[in-house]
Amino acid sequence: MATLTKRAPANKTLNQILDGLFRIPEVSLLAKDGSRRHFRVSHRIGKDRVSESNPGYFTVDTLIDKMELDDEIVEKARIYEKLGKEALRKEFGRLHREARNTVRNAVRGYKSGPLTGFYTQQGIAPILTFMPGVDPKHPKKRGCYIVGFYDTASLMPVLGDIDDITLALEIRNAYLKGAVDEYRENQGIAKKAIGLPGINRDLQNRLQHVVAGEVDRQYLIQQIEKS
Secondary structure, three states, rough: OOOOOOHHHHHHHHHHHHHHHHHHOOOOEEEOOOEEEEEEEEOOOOOOEEEEEEEEOEEEHHHHHOOOHHHHHHHHHHHHHHHHHHHHHHHHHHHHHHHHHHHHHHHHHHHHHHHHHHHHOEEEEEEEEEEEOOOOOOOEEEEEEEEEEEEEEEEEEEEOOOOHHHHHHHHHHHHHHHHHHHHHHHHHHHHHOOOOOOOOOOHHHHHHHEEEEOHHHHHHHHHHHHO
């Protein structure tokens, strides 16, 4: 079965494409926390229309087009034409879902990598996500844009519209709640497991790390190296 690859136009990486969409000439913006600090910002904040061809936000389908993944979808789906319309429809749908996942992963990677790294020295970090309400005519449509920035030390929002920031936090926490609940449940299971008969000291120690919330990627790597 065909597999969609992450092909970018003109040999650009997906990070470069995304950065190009949000880049603006550097401006100095006053923090909204009353601190009188100014931040040098080189990426557009908010969803306001920039021009007729640039709405200020980007839907998943728009980004699929910007990354030229739509051309690849059509190209690879055509392989299934000879198998009939139903097979073609299913493959086209599968490739489109894969492209949407590619876009979402690219946005997450861009936000946590290059975009966040760009502002590290200023001590602020971006809030970049897909937000509803970008098109009054289509309430369910979501658009990706930089909602604002927060101070990485104090977590105080310093740039952006607080209404948008609040909605972004609500959306993100709605998705995270299930993970948090499962995380706490796992801690509870680990706590009970420590008391099982026959548990050796090494296992007790590992379970205690789970209970204490001390398990991260580096910890797992160390455990694998020990085994």
